[in-house]
Structure formats: structure tokens, C-alpha cells
Amino acid sequence: MANASLQSFLLPQHHSFANTGTHDSSPSILHKHTNSSSSISFRLYSNTSPSVTTTSTPNSSTPTPVTPAAAEKTPAPTLDLLGRQLAAGDYRQADETTRALLIELAGESARRRGYVFFSEVQFISVEDLRAIDGLWREHSNGKFGYSVQKRLWEKVQRDFTRFFIKVGWMKKLDTEIEQYNYRAFPDEFVWEIKDDTPEGHLPLTNALRGTQLLGNILMHPAFEDGQEEEATEEGVTATTSGQSKDDSKGRERPKFMKDFKPDYSF
Incomplete structure (x- = not known):
């Protein structure tokens, strides 16, 4: 069992996105992919073999390493980063940071894998999950956050289909019979606070592997009060x-x- 705390992620850290796809126990970074079915997936790339381009000069036949422009450093997910993104109204980036934080906090296996198993939610501390939720509520006037989603989920008797419709993760189709379909990520989701923005719309939780991950987040002791x-x-x-x-x-x-x-x- 791995017990992670946000305290260990508050120090300035940077990772390069220009890495190989080898998985091992070395430090690694998170990279997001969107597949054709509009589902979100994540992969973890090794941070030990950064790709390097070379150039040579007329006076030397020895190649000179040059850092590629694509290898821009990205900050590690922290509560401070999440708070700054939310304060700036950058809800889309804050959503990605939240997802990365959950992966970090769920333990070493989740970090190597690049996503969280529902059974690993128990490794996230009450304090950390409440802190994440508190930032979302604070910077959305109480409209976003896991505790908001928990309240709405309870109101529909924990029916996930009704919950997805209520928070706007599904859209109504223009058909004679009332039908709904999942929104396409990211363009069909709402990334700003407007009068018609559904309550509990953010943060998102990937249900590609089923609803058990979201269920365990909403049933976490952090939201039992x-x-x-x-x-x-x-x-x-x-x-x-x-x-x-x-x-x-x-x-x-x-x-x-x-x-x-x-x-x-x-």
C-alpha cells in the first residue's frame, strides 16, 4: 500500500515531455491522449532517455547536443498550481491538473500506470481530497467540486445515467424519442462559468472503465460529513x-x- 501526500509534491519539480515510451521504475511524466471515441486515456512515459537532436559546426566534426523546442518543462501537479489555474478561470487546465493530482496521490502503481484504479482511491488522504475539492468550490462560487457532485448524485439515488445528464456530461439528442449521448471531449464540455453551466459539471472523471472510480471518489470519507x-x-x-x-x-x-x-x- 502506498500512502502519498500532497506535501511531497509541493517542491518545484519539472518534467520533460520529449521522452521514450519505455516503462520502468525511473521518474516518469504524464501525457494525455484522446482516442477516436472521445474517451480520455493517459500514458506514462519514462523520464530517463530524453530525445536529443544534434548539430555540427564547420570547425568540429563532433555533434553538439541541442535541446529540442518541444521539450518544454511542465510543472508537477500541486495544490498551489491548481489554485492558480482555478483563480485564473482556466478550468480546463485545472481539470487536467486535478486528474494528475489523483494519480500522484493514489500511489506508486497508479503513477507507473498513468491512471487510477477504483480500489486505489482509498489511498488518497481525506485532507488532500478535501483540499482539492475546496479549491474547486472556492473558485466556482460553489458550482464545481466533488462534494457538489456527491450531493447531486445522492439526489438521483446514485443513478449514474441520471447523474451524467444532471451535471451535463450527456447531451440530449435532436430526436423524436428522448435520447442522450455522451459529450465529446474536450470541445463539447463547458470550461467557463455561465448562467446555464450545469452545477457539478467539473471536475471530470473518466468513466471509460466503468463508474466504480467515480463512485469511490464520491463515497470517499472526505465527503461523508x-x-x-x-x-x-x-x-x-x-x-x-x-x-x-x-x-x-x-x-x-x-x-x-x-x-x-x-x-x-x-
């Missing part, structure tokens, strides 16, 4: 309206959340 009080109020409302306890069974914690056993089959 206040849930008991809300559940109690809803229980009183249900009793007053004559609903039976069986009507609330859909709100119980899913079995995979209770067991929380690693399952890498997806």
Missing part, C-alpha cells in the same frame, strides 16, 4: 409522506462500496 444529517431529514420526509422504508433501499451503499476489494478485471 453532513451526509447523516441529510439522510435523517430525507427519512423524516419519507415517513411523513407515507413512504415505506423499502422505498429508500436504492439509496443504500452499493455492495462493491462496502466490500472495497481490489478488482482489476475491467
Whole structure:
């Protein structure tokens, strides 16, 4: 088990994007890819063999190494970087930084792999996840953030399809029958605060491997405060309206959340 903390990522660090595709235990960097189906994926590239171009001068036959222009250094993901991006209203870049932070915090295996397994969410500390969520809420007037998504998810009885529609991750199709489809990344998502920007629209969580990753983030202990009080109020409302306890069974914690056993089959 790996326990990462943002404190270890607050020091200035830089990585080069001009690297080979070899995977090993050496320092590595995150590179984003978008496939034809508009799903987001990530790959990790080794940072030990930077590509180098050479030039030669008339007075020497020895090639002179030249750093390629593409090898611009990019800052490591930190809370400070995320805060600055959000304060500047750069929500798209902040979304990518948030995703990179989750990978860093989930442990060494996630960093080598380049993405987080749902079973690794438990390795992210309450303090770190709350700090990330707090920055999103602070710089969006409470419109974005994981805790906002958690509240909306609970309101639709943890139905992910209804949740995706509510936060605007799915769009309604122009058809006679009411139908929805997933938005194409990144152009069809909303990267600014407007009057019609759906609440909870950001940050995004890749559901390419299913909804268990998002489910574990929303069910993280970092967002449990206040849930008991809300559940109690809803229980009183249900009793007053004559609903039976069986009507609330859909709100119980899913079995995979209770067991929380690693399952890498997806």
C-alpha cells in the first residue's frame, strides 16, 4: 500500500515531455491522449532517455547536443498550481491538473500506470481530497467540486445515467424519442462559468472503465460529513409522506462500496 501526500509534491519539480515510451521504475511524466471515441486515456512515459537532436559546426566534426523546442518543462501537479489555474478561470487546465493530482496521490502503481484504479482511491488522504475539492468550490462560487457532485448524485439515488445528464456530461439528442449521448471531449464540455453551466459539471472523471472510480471518489470519507444529517431529514420526509422504508433501499451503499476489494478485471 502506498500512502502519498500532497506535501511531497509541493517542491518545484519539472518534467520533460520529449521522452521514450519505455516503462520502468525511473521518474516518469504524464501525457494525455484522446482516442477516436472521445474517451480520455493517459500514458506514462519514462523520464530517463530524453530525445536529443544534434548539430555540427564547420570547425568540429563532433555533434553538439541541442535541446529540442518541444521539450518544454511542465510543472508537477500541486495544490498551489491548481489554485492558480482555478483563480485564473482556466478550468480546463485545472481539470487536467486535478486528474494528475489523483494519480500522484493514489500511489506508486497508479503513477507507473498513468491512471487510477477504483480500489486505489482509498489511498488518497481525506485532507488532500478535501483540499482539492475546496479549491474547486472556492473558485466556482460553489458550482464545481466533488462534494457538489456527491450531493447531486445522492439526489438521483446514485443513478449514474441520471447523474451524467444532471451535471451535463450527456447531451440530449435532436430526436423524436428522448435520447442522450455522451459529450465529446474536450470541445463539447463547458470550461467557463455561465448562467446555464450545469452545477457539478467539473471536475471530470473518466468513466471509460466503468463508474466504480467515480463512485469511490464520491463515497470517499472526505465527503461523508453532513451526509447523516441529510439522510435523517430525507427519512423524516419519507415517513411523513407515507413512504415505506423499502422505498429508500436504492439509496443504500452499493455492495462493491462496502466490500472495497481490489478488482482489476475491467
